[in-house]
Amino acid sequence: MIINHPLLGPRDSQEFVYLGDAALIRRPDGMADGALDKFIDYTYLRDNPAGQHRELWYHEQGDRSWLVVTRNTVSHEITAVELARDVARTEGRSK
Amino acid sequence: MRYSGFRVIAEALTGHKGWKPAWRDPAPQAAYDYIIVGGGGHGLATAYYLAKEFKQARIAVLEKGWIGGGNVGRNTTIVRSNYLLDGNQPFYEFSMKLWEGLEQDFNYNAMVSQRGIINLFHTDAQRDAYTRRGNAMIMHGADAELLTKDQVRQMYPFLNFDNARFPIKGALAQRRGGTVRHDAVAWGYARGADMRGVDIIQNCEVLGMKIENGRVLGVETSRGFIGAKKVGVAVAGSSSKVMAHAGMRLPIESHVLQAFVSEGLKPLIDGVMTYGAGHFYVSQSDKGGLVFGGDIDGYNSYAQRGNLPVVEDVAEGGMSLMPMIGRARLLRMWGGIMDMSMDGSPIIDKTHIDGLYFNGGWCYGGFKATPASGFAFAHLLAKDTPHSTATAYRFDRFAKGLMIDEKGQGAQPNLH
Numbered sequence: 055m056i057i058n059h060p061l062l063g064p065r066d067s068q069e070f071v072y073l074g075d076a077a078l079i080r081r082p083d084g085m086a087d088g089a090l091d092k093f094i095d096y097t098y099l100r101d102n103p104a105g106q107h108r109e110l111w112y113h114e115q116g117d118r119s120w121l122v123v124t125r126n127t128v129s130h131e132i133t134a135v136e137l138a139r140d141v142a143r144t145e146g147r148s149k
Numbered sequence: 150m151r152y153s154g155f156r157v158i159a160e161a162l163t164g165h166k167g168w169k170p171a172w173r174d175p176a177p178q179a180a181y182d183y184i185i186v187g188g189g190g191h192g193l194a195t196a197y198y199l200a201k202e203f204k205q206a207r208i209a210v211l212e213k214g215w216i217g218g219g220n221v222g223r224n225t226t227i228v229r230s231n232y233l234l235d236g237n238q239p240f241y242e243f244s245m246k247l248w249e250g251l252e253q254d255f256n257y258n259a260m261v262s263q264r265g266i267i268n269l270f271h272t273d274a275q276r277d278a279y280t281r282r283g284n285a286m287i288m289h290g291a292d293a294e295l296l297t298k299d300q301v302r303q304m305y306p307f308l309n310f311d312n313a314r315f316p317i318k319g320a321l322a323q324r325r326g327g328t329v330r331h332d333a334v335a336w337g338y339a340r341g342a343d344m345r346g347v348d349i350i351q352n353c354e355v356l357g358m359k360i361e362n363g364r365v366l367g368v369e370t371s372r373g374f375i376g377a378k379k380v381g382v383a384v385a386g387s388s389s390k391v392m393a394h395a396g397m398r399l400p401i402e403s404h405v406l407q408a409f410v411s412e413g414l415k416p417l418i419d420g421v422m423t424y425g426a427g428h429f430y431v432s433q434s435d436k437g438g439l440v441f442g443g444d445i446d447g448y449n450s451y452a453q454r455g456n457l458p459v460v461e462d463v464a465e466g467g468m469s470l471m472p473m474i475g476r477a478r479l480l481r482m483w484g485g486i487m488d489m490s491m492d493g494s495p496i497i498d499k500t501h502i503d504g505l506y507f508n509g510g511w512c513y514g515g516f517k518a519t520p521a522s523g524f525a526f527a528h529l530l531a532k533d534t535p536h537s538t539a540t541a542y543r544f545d546r547f548a549k550g551l552m553i554d555e556k557g558q559g560a561q562p563n564l565h
Contacts, residue, residue: 074402104387107449
C-alpha cells in the first residue's frame with residue numbers, strides 16, 4: 055500500500071507503524087462523571103467496520119508524524135490522508 | 150450411512166452406486182429452537198455437539214457462502230495444547246483430547262496426525278520461560294518435554310543452529326500435537342450434525358436480527374426471516390459485522406493473516422516447528438508441500454488477501470531458520486480474516502440480549518480449538534452456563550481487568 059503523505063508525498067506503508075481506529079484521538083476526560091465506563095469503551099471496544107475506516111498510522115521511519123488515513127478495509131484502497139494534528143485541532147483538541 | 154472398511158468393500162463390489170451426499174441441502178424452515186450463524190468449524194461443531202451430546206433438536210446452521218470456505222479451510226491445520234495460563238490450558242487440553250477421539254466419534258477420516266510440535270528457543274531466558282510453560286502444561290494434564298540442542302539436531306539436522314542472531318539452543322516439544330486435515334473437520338462435523346437432524350443451510354447470509362424487549366426473536370437472512378429461540382453467532386473474522394446487527398461493539402479488530410504452501414517435496418519435516426523469534430512456523434503436508442506462515446499483516450482488513458511486505462518477512466524468517474527453503478518454489482498463498490481480540494484470547498459468552506450468544510475472538514488460534522469451542526458453545530447454548538473449561542472467556546473480563554493475556558499483545562500489531 056502507498057500512503058500519500060501530506061508533507062512528503064507517496065510513501066510505502068512499510069515505513070509506517072499502524073495503531074488502529076482514529077477514534078483513539080478522542081480520549082475521554084478522565085475527570086468527568088462516568089469516566090471509567092468511557093475509558094473501558096475507549097480502550098477495548100472498536101467499530102471494526104468492513105469498508106471505510108479512518109485509522110492512525112505513525113511515520114516511524116520518516117518524519118515521525120501521526121497521520122489519519124481513510125482506507126477501505128475490504129479493498130485496501132486509500133482515499134484520504136490527513137495529518138492527525140490537523141484532525142485533532144479541528145475537533146477542538148490542543149488549542 | 151456409516152462409513153467403514155466393510156462399506157468400502159461392499160461398494161467396490163457393487164460399482165460404487167450406493168454412496169450418497171454427506172449432508173442434505175434443506176430449505177430453511179420458518180423457525181428453529183437454535184440457530185447457529187456461521188458454518189465454519191466452530192459453528193458446525195457447535196451444532197454437532199448440541200444434537201449429539203446435549204440431545205437438542207430443531208437446530209439450523211446458517212452459512213453465507215459454502216461450509217468450509219472460511220477460516221476452517223484457510224488455516225495451517227496445526228493442533229496443540231501448549232498454553233501457559235489457567236484460563237487457557239485446560240480448555241485447549243480438553244480440545245486436544247476431543248481431537249484424539251474425533252474420528253471415531255463422528256465416523257469420518259479427518260486425518261488426525263499426532264506428529265508432534267516443537268517450539269524453538271534461542272536464549273537462556275527463553276528456555277526458562279518454556280520450562281515454566283511446559284510445567285504448566287504437565288500440571289494441567291498435557292504432555293511436554295524440553296529438548297536439548299542435540300535432540301533437535303537429530304530431528305532436523307538441516308536447521309541453521311548457529312544463526313548469529315537466533316542460535317538454536319533447544320525446544321519445547323509436545324508430542325501429542327500435530328496436524329489435522331482441516332476441510333475434513335468441517336465435512337465430518339457437517340455430516341455428523343446432518344445425520345442427527347441439523348439443517349445446514351448454505352448461501353444464506355444473516356442481514357439483520359429481530360430483537361424485541363431485549364430478547365432475540367430470529368434473524369433476517371438473504372433467504373427470508375427465520376425465527377429462533379436462541380441464536381449463537383460463531384463467525385470469527387466477521388464477528389463485528391454480524392454483532393453490529395444486534396447493536397453491539399466488540400473488543401475485536403479484524404486483521405488478515407497469510408499462509409503459504411510450497412511445491413510438493415520429498416519427506417523433510419515430519420512434525421510441526423515454530424520459530425517465534427523469526428516470526429515463522431512450518432510443517433509438511435501429506436502431499437509434500439511445506440505449509441508455513443508468519444505474522445498478521447498488521448492493519449484492519451476484511452480482504453482475505455494480504456500484501457507483499459509480509460510475504461517478504463515470512464520468506465526471510467524461513468531462510469534464517471532453514472536456508473535450503475530458498476530452493477523451494479512457492480505454490481500458493483492466501484489470507485484469512487482473524488478476530489483479533491484485545492487480549493489475544495477468545496470469547497464464548499452470553500450477551501446482554503436474551504437468547505443471543507457469541508463465540509469469537511479466536512485471533513490466529515481458532516483451528517486447534519474447534520472441538521472444545523463447539524462443545525463449550527453447545528454447553529452454553531443448551532444449559533445457559535459456561536462449560537467448566539471455558540469460564541474465563543467472558544465479555545466482562547476486559548472491564549474487570551481479568552484479561553487472559555497469554556502473550557500480552559492482542560490486536561496491537563506493533564507488539565507482534
